[in-house]
Amino acid sequence: MTDARQHLTLDGAFTMHRGGVLESPTLAYETWGTLNDERDNAILIFTGLSPSAHASSSADDQSAGWWEDMIGSGLPLDTDRYYVICVNSLGSCFGSTGPASVDPKTGEVYRLSFPVLTLEDVADTAWEVVRHLGVDVLHSVVGCSMGGMTGLAFCARHPGKTRGFVSISSAARALPFSIAVRSLQREIVRTDPYWNNGNYTDDKSPITGQRLARKLGMITYRSPEEWIQRFGRERTTSEGKPGDPFQIEFSVESYLESHAQKFTGQFDPNCYLYLSHASDLFDLAEHGGSLEVGFKRMELERVLVIGVTTDILFPVHQQRELADGFETAGHDTRYVELDCIRGHDSFLVDMDAFRPVMCSFFDSCA
Amino acid sequence: MTDARQHLTLDGAFTMHRGGVLESPTLAYETWGTLNDERDNAILIFTGLSPSAHASSSADDQSAGWWEDMIGSGLPLDTDRYYVICVNSLGSCFGSTGPASVDPKTGEVYRLSFPVLTLEDVADTAWEVVRHLGVDVLHSVVGCSMGGMTGLAFCARHPGKTRGFVSISSAARALPFSIAVRSLQREIVRTDPYWNNGNYTDDKSPITGQRLARKLGMITYRSPEEWIQRFGRERTTSEGKPGDPFQIEFSVESYLESHAQKFTGQFDPNCYLYLSHASDLFDLAEHGGSLEVGFKRMELERVLVIGVTTDILFPVHQQRELADGFETAGHDTRYVELDCIRGHDSFLVDMDAFRPVMCSFFDSCA
Numbered sequence: 001m002t003d004a005r006q007h008l009t010l011d012g013a014f015t016m017h018r019g020g021v022l023e024s025p026t027l028a029y030e031t032w033g034t035l036n037d038e039r040d041n042a043i044l045i046f047t048g049l050s051p052s053a054h055a056s057s058s059a060d061d062q063s064a065g066w067w068e069d070m071i072g073s074g075l076p077l078d079t080d081r082y083y084v085i086c087v088n089s090l091g092s093c094f095g096s097t098g099p100a101s102v103d104p105k106t107g108e109v110y111r112l113s114f115p116v117l118t119l120e121d122v123a124d125t126a127w128e129v130v131r132h133l134g135v136d137v138l139h140s141v142v143g144c145s146m147g148g149m150t151g152l153a154f155c156a157r158h159p160g161k162t163r164g165f166v167s168i169s170s171a172a173r174a175l176p177f178s179i180a181v182r183s184l185q186r187e188i189v190r191t192d193p194y195w196n197n198g199n200y201t202d203d204k205s206p207i208t209g210q211r212l213a214r215k216l217g218m219i220t221y222r223s224p225e226e227w228i229q230r231f232g233r234e235r236t237t238s239e240g241k242p243g244d245p246f247q248i249e250f251s252v253e254s255y256l257e258s259h260a261q262k263f264t265g266q267f268d269p270n271c272y273l274y275l276s277h278a279s280d281l282f283d284l285a286e287h288g289g290s291l292e293v294g295f296k297r298m299e300l301e302r303v304l305v306i307g308v309t310t311d312i313l314f315p316v317h318q319q320r321e322l323a324d325g326f327e328t329a330g331h332d333t334r335y336v337e338l339d340c341i342r343g344h345d346s347f348l349v350d351m352d353a354f355r356p357v358m359c360s361f362f363d364s365c366a
Numbered sequence: 367m368t369d370a371r372q373h374l375t376l377d378g379a380f381t382m383h384r385g386g387v388l389e390s391p392t393l394a395y396e397t398w399g400t401l402n403d404e405r406d407n408a409i410l411i412f413t414g415l416s417p418s419a420h421a422s423s424s425a426d427d428q429s430a431g432w433w434e435d436m437i438g439s440g441l442p443l444d445t446d447r448y449y450v451i452c453v454n455s456l457g458s459c460f461g462s463t464g465p466a467s468v469d470p471k472t473g474e475v476y477r478l479s480f481p482v483l484t485l486e487d488v489a490d491t492a493w494e495v496v497r498h499l500g501v502d503v504l505h506s507v508v509g510c511s512m513g514g515m516t517g518l519a520f521c522a523r524h525p526g527k528t529r530g531f532v533s534i535s536s537a538a539r540a541l542p543f544s545i546a547v548r549s550l551q552r553e554i555v556r557t558d559p560y561w562n563n564g565n566y567t568d569d570k571s572p573i574t575g576q577r578l579a580r581k582l583g584m585i586t587y588r589s590p591e592e593w594i595q596r597f598g599r600e601r602t603t604s605e606g607k608p609g610d611p612f613q614i615e616f617s618v619e620s621y622l623e624s625h626a627q628k629f630t631g632q633f634d635p636n637c638y639l640y641l642s643h644a645s646d647l648f649d650l651a652e653h654g655g656s657l658e659v660g661f662k663r664m665e666l667e668r669v670l671v672i673g674v675t676t677d678i679l680f681p682v683h684q685q686r687e688l689a690d691g692f693e694t695a696g697h698d699t700r701y702v703e704l705d706c707i708r709g710h711d712s713f714l715v716d717m718d719a720f721r722p723v724m725c726s727f728f729d730s731c732a
Contacts, residue, residue: 002428060594112609116611120522159715174599175590175593175594175598175599176590176593176616176617177585179588179599179616179619180581180585180593180619180622181585183614183616183619186612187581188554188578190612191574193559208557212550212554215546215550216550217547217551219543219547224542224543224681227546228542232541232542233539233540233542233545242480245482245640245643246479246552246553248549250542250545250549251544252545252549253545253549256546256549256550273611274611277611277612280615280616283599349542
């Protein structure tokens with residue numbers, strides 16, 4: 001398979017938001033469509049925790065992207081009109097510098113010597129990519145899940161650098177339930193003996209911890225309602241180990257197992273820990289002392305906030321808080337609450353619900 | 367501390383609901399109050415997964431029980447009027463026979479040779495205790511959480527043996543979300559290398575797995591709303607390990623850690639696995655082929671169903687399903703939905719909300 005990724009290596013040292021320095025970090029990104037002569041049609045996508053920059057297929061990489069049905073000709077992020085940019089988050093492991101990268105100062109993999117990562121760092125490094133591409137002001141920033149929080153950091157730290165903002169199933173700050181879930185996921189990885197304080201090898205890596213952490217993720221990414229419809233108390237037909245009284249028995253267990261196995265091995269464990277922790281740390285109120293000031297710092301012409309009623313991890317009251325915050329700060333805000341049954345993941349899997357809302361905001365899908 | 371527990375050892379073999387036999391199993395139980403001459407004032411409590419039979423203090427054991435504020439003179443389960451019985455579930459580890467007990471046939475601890483445990487077995491063995499105490503028909507059965515499902519099994523298998531039934535934060539059957547959570551908790555224990563396929567020792571036991579499984583439990587036993595009020599984004603003052611970028615930082619993490627440490631070491635890991643699995647297996651519909659038939663099989667004069675709106679693990683729609691099921695089957699049913707903020711655990715910690723409802727049903731607290 002060919003690779004559509006491009007890379008930008010920043011000149012010199014990048015100082016991290018909470019201290020520490022990265023020497024010439026690299027950012028991987030992909031683009032779709034063309035920057036127009038006015039340079040005012042660029043849309044920047046901030047991803048959730050785990051996706052790469054490969055949000056959609058292209059001539060250079062025809063494999064389906066993680067938002068394949070959202071980006072393209074005639075789709076909501078219409079590549080006939082918009083220049084769409086997606087950056088692999090700083091700290092991730094799909095081409096951008098992160099804990100799994102080699103520290104040029106030491107020649108060793110960063111591992112836990114990587115400085116504390118924040119979503120502010122993710123936002124600031126992505127902005128370097130955008131400027132490198134010749135864009136001074138973005139048409140819009142679109143942030144999903146963790147990416148929505150990254151987008152808030154961007155809008156608060158770079159006022160006037162995007163005219164529009166779309167927040168999808170995100171939050172103004174992490175609340176204790178989601179902190180508890182993510183903290184437990186991290187501890188599950190860290191207590192796998194093969195994590196070895198971050199010094200795992202290819203042969204001995206915390207795949208069990210990753211697999212179980214991913215299962216906990218899946219439990220919070222989907223919704224109980226979906227699973228009642230989809231699985232109920234259906235038994236699985238897969239064969240278990242004889243003599244194991246706790247083998248997989250219900251279809252929902254089998255579903256979690258297959259999803260968790262897919263994830264394991266794809267994502268570097270230390271990168272996962274850093275990005276997960278960055279989500280817990282984010283609080284828009286740190287940008288000025290309160291949420292109100294944080295929203296006020298932004299300069300936005302148009303805002304769209306989308307929430308899903310069955311989302312456990314980023315619940316609707318946090319979506320309403322976002323919409324109210326933008327509105328109160330004087331930004332022209334549209335709030336849409338979707339009744340999708342598939343919880344937090346709906347923006348990835350329920351295109352029929354999301355497409356019209358996105359088309360309306362981007363004046364696309366004509 | 368003295369011990370208020372009494373023990374009943376059943377004569378001969380007890381055949382388990384899903385096959386297998388226990389040789390002369392023992393049941394630990396405690397009682398409060400006095401059986402009246404008519405022998406019609408006995409209340410049997412079925413516990414959740416982890417509690418012992420020590421539901422309340424007594425002269426023989428003055429330590430506070432797990433339902434101290436519910437049982438006693440002038441309390442809802444008024445020991446001046448009622449004879450209250452609580453049995454440690456078969457399969458548990460507080461005096462009743464379970465996977466941590468010695469199999470008299472082999473002289474070895476059962477461990478995974480313990481037969482598959484079901485809540486039907488828990489119900490049937492508790493009934494043996496009740497009969498041993500000279501009770502032919504109970505005034506009421508009260509079941510909390512898993513104990514509510516045990517109570518349903520009891521009512522369906524022993525029609526006419528209790529006149530009243532109180533279901534608290536329970537369900538007619540386990541649904542996929544709670545199955546997924548419990549299955550993951552079990553896997554967290556089982557993948558701890560010290561679990562050793564059930565053959566752990568006192569020195570090397572899966573305390574890490576138990577600690578993490580308990581944290582996941584706590585996440586589902588309380589409510590996100592409670593934690594927003596209680597913790598918000600408050601930081602903990604406890605000192606972490608220097609150099610660990612993922613040390614405990616938020617108060618909610620510290621809260622989970624202290625609760626999990628308290629649980630670990632108290633509960634035998636294999637017993638936990640068996641009881642957790644028994645909860646997944648329960649389905650009232652197996653008693654006759656449908657929920658409708660299951661409810662119809664019961665012979666009850668009075669039913670009270672209590673649910674809590676913030677309960678994640680046994681959500682209110684399952685409480686309504688129970689109430690509707692009893693009602694449709696012709697049992698005189700009262701349904702109370704409480705707005706307690708502390709989720710599934712509310713029946714243990716929000717006595718001000720539960721007391722009046724229970725007093726009304728038991729005509730107590732005059």
